[in-house]
Amino acid sequence: MISVQNVSKFFGPIKALQNITFEIKRGEVVGFLGPNGAGKTTMMRLITGFFPPSEGQVLIDGKDLCKSKSEIRRKIGYLPENNPLYRDMTAKDFLSYVAQLKGISFRTQKTAIQKTAEQCGVESVFNRLVGKLSKGYQQRLGLAQALLGDPELLILDEPTNGLDPKQIVEMRNLIQLLRHERTILLSTHILSEVQMTCERVLILNEGKMAADLELKSIEASLEDIFLKVVNKEVELCQK
Amino acid sequence: MSKVIAIAARDLKSWLHSFSFYLLAVFFLGVAGYFFWSGLSYFSLVSYQVATNPKLQVVSLNLTEGVLSSFLASLAAVLLLLIPVLTMRSLAEEKSQGTLELLFTYPISDVQIVIGKFLSLLALVFLLVSPTIAYFFLARAVGAKFETVSLLTGYGGLLLVGASFVALGLLMSSLVERQAVSAGIGFAILLFFWIVGWMAEWTSPTLGIVFKEMSLVEHFRDLGRGIVDTKDLAFFILFISFFLFATLSTLEIRTWKK
Numbered sequence: 001m002i003s004v005q006n007v008s009k010f011f012g013p014i015k016a017l018q019n020i021t022f023e024i025k026r027g028e029v030v031g032f033l034g035p036n037g038a039g040k041t042t043m044m045r046l047i048t049g050f051f052p053p054s055e056g057q058v059l060i061d062g063k064d065l066c067k068s069k070s071e072i073r074r075k076i077g078y079l080p081e082n083n084p085l086y087r088d089m090t091a092k093d094f095l096s097y098v099a100q101l102k103g104i105s106f107r108t109q110k111t112a113i114q115k116t117a118e119q120c121g122v123e124s125v126f127n128r129l130v131g132k133l134s135k136g137y138q139q140r141l142g143l144a145q146a147l148l149g150d151p152e153l154l155i156l157d158e159p160t161n162g163l164d165p166k167q168i169v170e171m172r173n174l175i176q177l178l179r180h181e182r183t184i185l186l187s188t189h190i191l192s193e194v195q196m197t198c199e200r201v202l203i204l205n206e207g208k209m210a211a212d213l214e215l216k217s218i219e220a221s222l223e224d225i226f227l228k229v230v231n232k233e234v235e236l237c238q239k
Numbered sequence: 240m241s242k243v244i245a246i247a248a249r250d251l252k253s254w255l256h257s258f259s260f261y262l263l264a265v266f267f268l269g270v271a272g273y274f275f276w277s278g279l280s281y282f283s284l285v286s287y288q289v290a291t292n293p294k295l296q297v298v299s300l301n302l303t304e305g306v307l308s309s310f311l312a313s314l315a316a317v318l319l320l321l322i323p324v325l326t327m328r329s330l331a332e333e334k335s336q337g338t339l340e341l342l343f344t345y346p347i348s349d350v351q352i353v354i355g356k357f358l359s360l361l362a363l364v365f366l367l368v369s370p371t372i373a374y375f376f377l378a379r380a381v382g383a384k385f386e387t388v389s390l391l392t393g394y395g396g397l398l399l400v401g402a403s404f405v406a407l408g409l410l411m412s413s414l415v416e417r418q419a420v421s422a423g424i425g426f427a428i429l430l431f432f433w434i435v436g437w438m439a440e441w442t443s444p445t446l447g448i449v450f451k452e453m454s455l456v457e458h459f460r461d462l463g464r465g466i467v468d469t470k471d472l473a474f475f476i477l478f479i480s481f482f483l484f485a486t487l488s489t490l491e492i493r494t495w496k497k
Contacts, residue, residue: 048344051493073346080344084337088253100245101345145341 001026001153001183002047007056009042016042017207020056024200026152029179031194031215032187034204035230040187041081043204044157047185048078060153074103077146081157081187083139087131091122091141094130095148102149112148120144120174136167143174154184160193172197191222205230242347246355250329251362260363263321267367274313275374278306279383303389308463311393314371315400315459318364319433322401323425325363326408327418329356330486334416349490353483356409357402364401368394389465396462399475400455404429406482413489429455 002024009017017039024030034040045051046058049065049072058065060072086094095113104112117123120140125133130141139159146154159175160168168190175197178184188194194201195215203211203226210229218225254260282305289300333339342352372394375385411425412418436454439447451457455478458471 045340050340050343070346070348073344076344078341078344080337080340082337084341086249086253086338087336088256089249093252097245097249098341098345101242101342101347103242103346 001028001061002185003057003059003062004043004047005057005059007043007046007053007058009039009046009051010054015207017046017053017204020204020209022202022209022212024183024185026183028200029184029186029198031198031201032185032204033189033191033194033201033226034210038204038230039207040204041157044078044155044185044187048076048155049073074149075152077149077151077154079142079146079154079156079159081161083142083161085130085138085141085145087129089130090127091117091130091133091137092126094141095144098145098148104149112150116144116147119147119177121170135162136164136170139163139167139171140174143171147178152182154178154182156184157187158189159186160188160190168193191226195222203229205232243351243355243358246342246347246352247358247362250356250359254325254359254363263324264367267317267321268370270317271310271314271371272374275306275310275371275378278310278313279378282306302383302385303393303465306383307385307389307393307465308460311397311463312456312459314368314397315455315463316433318368318397318401318404319429320426321367322360322364322404323408323411323422323429326360326405326412326425327422328412329360329409330412330490331416331418331421334413343493349487352490353409353487357405357483360405360409361398361402364405365398368397368401386465392465392467393463396459396471399462399472399479400459403432403455403475403478403482406479406486407432410482410486410489413486 002022004020004022007017007020008015020039020043032040032043046053047060047065049058049069052066060075063072065072086097089097092113095117096109099109099113114123117126120143122137122140122144125137125141130138133141139162143156143159146156156175160171163171172193175184175186179197184198186194186197199215201211201213201215201222202209203213210232211225213225215222282300282302285305286300330339333342343349372390375390378385407429408421408425411421411428415421415424432453432455434454434456436451436457439450439454442450452474458474461468462471
């Protein structure tokens, strides 16, 4: 579903990503790991079409993101790192606004919003202002906006960021529920989350792909592998 | 088009739910009311003096020249002060809250975002300005009958000036993340385009013509008097298009490859 081919991204003299290549098959749930500043968010933004790569190509279902932006963006649901939301809107108005921007037809909008709200458990706070919601509900709402329009590909950038342990478990369970229907790329710092949710893990370090592993095939703990990879003791780029 | 309307409606609703808009509206309508009252009173005084002094009867007096054009010019000057305050939030707030990232990843184009933002601000300007038409109905009640065509042309011109201010303010909002700074710089540049025509008298004739042609006041003057000149319309349309295009370009900087 996603094919990243020799992708590099430069911001002036800064090389944020260098020569990254990987593929993600339809239905796979892939964890994206790496220390802060490794280039995870940049890679996710490239896949969502936020900006184009400086070199290389990102293909979604064989189509170049730069050439058929609108068509591909309909297939993608994205939850950015800091979960940006319109705090002065009610949850219902916010979802309705997102539905309009995603081009969901007026007739099906109500059903789509209802379905997504139920899935994410935000129907009880529908009429409350987003800015007044707890962090947990805000995160659920962020996930709901990503899920609207039933995208085939979900890109979640640190979805449990700032949540308390109970909320983390709830969010993890929610992602588990979604995995059966979609391809998911999940970035996180919580290694146990990746172990519980994902089948495969990609580790980025200093803008380079440092490891691409099937979790089933790992014998050592993910933590050991992660530390060795980021300390450059080993290089595990083959799956 | 429905996505453009959705963006415009969201922003408009957000402003209409905020206290600051009503504060601005009260200020604007209060100041506008004072300008109208003082303009009409002065006109009435001058008319009386002309009517009672035969030596002055060579002077031609009419309400469009005497009241409408100066009133609309004063409103434009107040809008010059207020519109940067309205535009400063537009893109700067989306940037600082991170919601612009969401918009950039939805199936909408940057053009739709810019036009949606522009329309919402234009609607706000319309909401601010349109109640002042009531003053002319009140004046009619006391016998001051303004020409409808001049009134419509004048208000059309005022909206064009407002749209020009909005387009420039939107560019500032896309460039500067800090809202107060965006409003300050926007005001300074608008002021330059407002008064640049005055400098024409102190420079060489060639440069003077350039300065005059750049001035928003010069192009608004005739419209404010109810006279439509295609040259003025073309100036405003070009001015608005240029700054909207510049706003679009600043949003598209992120799509540059290096």
